[in-house]
Amino acid sequence: MTPREKALTNIPEAKKWVGAAVTALNFVIGFNGKRSEIDNLPHFKALKTHFHVSLGPPPGVVDRLLRLLPFVDGDPTLAILKDIRFNYFSILGALARDSIFIDAPAEGEGAKATAFVPQRRDGTLRITPLYMNVGQLNQTLVLVHESAHFIGDAFQDFAYRDRTGIDPNDPTKEVEPRKYIDLPVQFAIRNADSYAYFAVQMGKGIDRILGQEE
Ligand SMILES: [Zn+2]
Secondary structure: OOHHHHHHHHHHHHHHHHHHHHHHHHHHHOOOOOHHHHOOOHHHHHHHHHHOOOOOOOOOOOHHHHOOOOOOOOOHHHHHHHHHHHHHHHHHHHHOOHHHEEEOOOOHHHOOOOEEOOOOOOOOEEEOHHHHHOOHHHHHHHHHHHHHHHHOOOOEOOOOOOOOOOOOOOOOOOOOOOHHHHOOHHHHOOEHHHHHHHHHHHHHOOOOOOOOOO
């Protein structure tokens, strides 16, 4: 079995996780309880962990009335959640296309990668021999992560869940241990690992960093 063939066997599980992420987003977006209850939903808490969305006061002068309602039209948080959901649909679209997955050597920009999408997007999602060295959870996680990159080059590695990553403003800067946690929302919603880790949390109930030996 080639690394690509192995990856294809993990796609149904990756789709399941992404489906669970979409279901969770639907639940929060369509929540019809009180606005104050949204903050305590486990799904919303997970969205805060990975995408750093926050429930600010609703806009406008009718704050007091709106506080009793769930999301209202024009709510910036709702717009962000819908954007995240749309991106998960795009991730599902990538996972549905077997032909984009190809075998490739772990060389150049993919030298240490189990899978990668070339910086210059060429319609491929490359699986390297290193893919065979990691466990099933990691093999699935990386498919979601790379499918996020596949959406377009706005999707980058601004911060990894394991606390490393490039500084969006200064790629030469040292990595910071709190980077993933403190990543501003505008970067978090374009961060590949945020999509991967929210999906694994919703799909498997796993809220921890997956190591190389999973
Ligand atoms: Zn990446």
